[in-house]
Amino acid sequence: xxxxxxxxxxxxxxxxxxxxxxxxxxxxxxxxxxxxxxxxxxxxxxxxxxxxxxxxxxxxxxxxxxxxxxxxxxxxxxxxxxxxxxxxxxxxxxxxxxxxxxxxxxxxxxxxxxxxxxxxxxxxxxxxxxxxxxxxxxxxxxxxxxxxxxxxxxxxxxxxxxxxxxxxxxxxxxxxxxxxxxxxxxxxxxxxxxxxxxxxxxxxxxxxxx
Amino acid sequence: xxxxxxxxxxxxxxxxxxxxxxxxxxxxxxxxxxxxxxxxxxxxxxxxxxxxxxxxxxxxxxxxxxxxxxxxxxxxxxxxxxxxxxxxxxxxxxxxxxxxxxxxxxxxxxxxxxxxxxxxxxxxxxxxxxxxxxxxxxxxxxxxxxxxxxxxxxxxxxxxxxxxxxxxxxxxxxxxxxxxxxxxxxxxxxxxxxxxxxxxxxxxxxxxxxxxxxxxxxxxxxxxxxxxxxxxxxxxxxxxxxxxxxxxxxxxxxxxxxxx
Numbered sequence: 001x002x003x004x005x006x007x008x009x010x011x012x013x014x015x016x017x018x019x020x021x022x023x024x025x026x027x028x029x030x031x032x033x034x035x036x037x038x039x040x041x042x043x044x045x046x047x048x049x050x051x052x053x054x055x056x057x058x059x060x061x062x063x064x065x066x067x068x069x070x071x072x073x074x075x076x077x078x079x080x081x082x083x084x085x086x087x088x089x090x091x092x093x094x095x096x097x098x099x100x101x102x103x104x105x106x107x108x109x110x111x112x113x114x115x116x117x118x119x120x121x122x123x124x125x126x127x128x129x130x131x132x133x134x135x136x137x138x139x140x141x142x143x144x145x146x147x148x149x150x151x152x153x154x155x156x157x158x159x160x161x162x163x164x165x166x167x168x169x170x171x172x173x174x175x176x177x178x179x180x181x182x183x184x185x186x187x188x189x190x191x192x193x194x195x196x197x198x199x200x201x202x203x204x205x206x207x208x209x210x
Numbered sequence: 211x212x213x214x215x216x217x218x219x220x221x222x223x224x225x226x227x228x229x230x231x232x233x234x235x236x237x238x239x240x241x242x243x244x245x246x247x248x249x250x251x252x253x254x255x256x257x258x259x260x261x262x263x264x265x266x267x268x269x270x271x272x273x274x275x276x277x278x279x280x281x282x283x284x285x286x287x288x289x290x291x292x293x294x295x296x297x298x299x300x301x302x303x304x305x306x307x308x309x310x311x312x313x314x315x316x317x318x319x320x321x322x323x324x325x326x327x328x329x330x331x332x333x334x335x336x337x338x339x340x341x342x343x344x345x346x347x348x349x350x351x352x353x354x355x356x357x358x359x360x361x362x363x364x365x366x367x368x369x370x371x372x373x374x375x376x377x378x379x380x381x382x383x384x385x386x387x388x389x390x391x392x393x394x395x396x397x398x399x400x401x402x403x404x405x406x407x408x409x410x411x412x413x414x415x416x417x418x419x420x421x422x423x424x425x426x427x428x429x430x431x432x433x434x435x436x437x438x439x440x441x442x443x444x445x446x447x448x449x450x451x452x453x454x455x456x457x458x459x460x461x462x463x464x465x466x467x468x469x470x
Contacts, residue, residue: 060249067451083263090349091281092450098274101267108267111274122215122238123270125249135452149243162454200458 065134068096385436388412
């Protein structure tokens, strides 16, 4: 087994995270590892496609759009000595996320609207990393607003952009170009790429705040 | 500057600790980002890093559990009530418009202007209700709203009575919700051995993918849409996450039918 990211291993083409917890969304669990399914998680797809991020495991992370906690559960395996503020506005998936947050001591669940960061500005501290997976038209605005409130100088972001959510009629390449231009104005882009074949018309952007 | 933090109010480097953490947690709103790091201040107040995060998690969990329960219990019933109210408001607007026309043809008096003000007011109310419905529908049924739109989804929800009941409906029923009258009429004719036209669509006819197709293809599209709606309702109710492939397959089917 090869380690690709802290606590993330590649075993016969299958991505797994080292975890002492049980299954959260139906993934396989074996000998202290949990299968990380790339079709269910964009972060897993990105790592499986060969792009990795050097997590130290002690970061403070702001996770926007945590949904029911699929990706979050694996990120919590990686950041085993840090903390993750997990923001999700929709009550239904939040129920599932709460199950996860009850057993994981490094997750702080926040039922708030990520497009209104001032609402939780007295809760979330300055963070090292913002992970955003919100399929919404104004997802870049949401990222910018949260960056202003919470991202440390030199902090990093990883955003998953869904072309069809931003503009369903334009060509995905066109949408992505615009998104990259906007991110470039405030961040240094470290890497970007698509998530084919796991997620169609999606772009990941990893960047660092100037 | 004063800053509202989840554990109290920060002013001039001092913190007045809150006596009700759950309440201060929900009021931790500030217009500007804090120029200091909240956790650093908090660690001092709580007497350690472990203590700080333990308390924060405990409060966050308690608040979230309470809010989730409240929202899930009430929201679908609230939408059902709103849809019913919306229909009444729409009817009232139409009725008033008719009456004011009757008056105007006889005499254009001051009262006519008063009527028009009232109609305008009702139209604003109507818009407000529509916005509220849309906001809640995206929250409680994101997949349904994505594929069918807030209006159709809310109407289906209203006919079904609750999300729980909507989830249990088969696609064939969803397809004809809102066309019960002609459906039962057709059944009655069939019983007598006569020819009958079974309706192809009820409320879902409002969907642009059905409405914009030629008549001969609407039935196919309605059947397909209803099937997807039935799936989306189940995902929304049991999982709650967006499934991107639903809309995609719908659009594909629509384009296929349009081309043929």
